[in-house]
Amino acid sequence: QSALTQPASVSGSPGQSITISCTGTSSDVGGYNYVSWYQQHPGKAPKLMIYDVSNRPSGVSNRFSGSKSGNTASLTISGLQAEDEADYYCSSYTSSSTLFGTGTKVTVL
Amino acid sequence: EVQLVESGGGLVQPGGSLRLSCAASGFTFSSYWMSWVRQAPGKGLEWVANIKQDGSEKYYVDSVKGRFTISRDNAKNSLYLQMNSLRAEDTAVYYCARDLSVWSFSSAFDIWGQGTMVTVSS
Numbered sequence: 001q002s003a004l005t006q007p008a009s010v011s012g013s014p015g016q017s018i019t020i021s022c023t024g025t026s027s028d029v030g031g032y033n034y035v036s037w038y039q040q041h042p043g044k045a046p047k048l049m050i051y052d053v054s055n056r057p058s059g060v061s062n063r064f065s066g067s068k069s070g071n072t073a074s075l076t077i078s079g080l081q082a083e084d085e086a087d088y089y090c091s092s093y094t095s096s097s098t099l100f101g102t103g104t105k106v107t108v109l
Numbered sequence: 110e111v112q113l114v115e116s117g118g119g120l121v122q123p124g125g126s127l128r129l130s131c132a133a134s135g136f137t138f139s140s141y142w143m144s145w146v147r148q149a150p151g152k153g154l155e156w157v158a159n160i161k162q163d164g165s166e167k168y169y170v171d172s173v174k175g176r177f178t179i180s181r182d183n184a185k186n187s188l189y190l191q192m193n194s195l196r197a198e199d200t201a202v203y204y205c206a207r208d209l210s211v212w213s214f215s216s217a218f219d220i221w222g223q224g225t226m227v228t229v230s231s
Contacts, residue, residue, distance in 0.1 A: 001171070003155075034216045036216065036217040045221040045222065045223055045224060046154065046204075046218070046221055051217035051219070057209075091216060093216035096168045097156060097169075098144065098146075098156035098159070098216040099156070100146075100154040100155060100156060101153070102153055103153040
């Protein structure tokens with residue numbers, strides 16, 4: 001199975017909103033409401049930011065939101081802050097396993 | 110404190126074997142699906158394997174089937190990954206991760222270890 005497709009990089013200025021897309025197929029993203037998003041800073045373990053398409057774990061800022069339409073999921077970061085600069089990965093459930101996205105580097109200008 | 114701590118990584122020659130361990134604490138380990146996820150240097154995340162709460166179901170990414178075996182010991186609150194016939198492309202940081210749901214495998218990993226580095230090289 002191929003990785004889910006994400007843009008390699010997205011950038012924005014402080015205070016702006018950005019959206020990261022995650023495209024899969026009807027066998028993964030489109031077939032289940034089990035899409036998650038992770039934030040990873042250099043040298044650190046990933047951190048769960050969104051699960052089940054649009055739910056935020058306790059402690060995650062409400063500036064992070066998720067959605068899905070068909071085979072494409074999206075992560076929106078509003079009110080961009082310097083600490084949001086990191087790599088972001090989507091993932092999806094598929095047949096008792098997990099597919100990760102290719103990853104997106106978010107740069108705060 | 111809820112925590113996962115991996116160990117067992119290191120340098121191994123191609124064709125060799127290694128066993129990774131993950132010690133869980135701060136939560137009821139036996140209630141959760143567990144997974145191994147790896148990340149090659151400078152690359153993205155790749156799910157490797159998962160195991161059901163009682164060990165009755167195990168799933169693997171195609172590239173490790175027949176070479177890697179995931180297991181758990183709920184009495185010891187520990188997760189394992191036995192890696193045989195290692196290849197250069199298995200070089201990565203290996204993370205153990207807890208699935209968010211206690212009901213079924215949801216593919217959302219809410220707790221991660223710090224990772225252990227595996228290097229396959231002659």
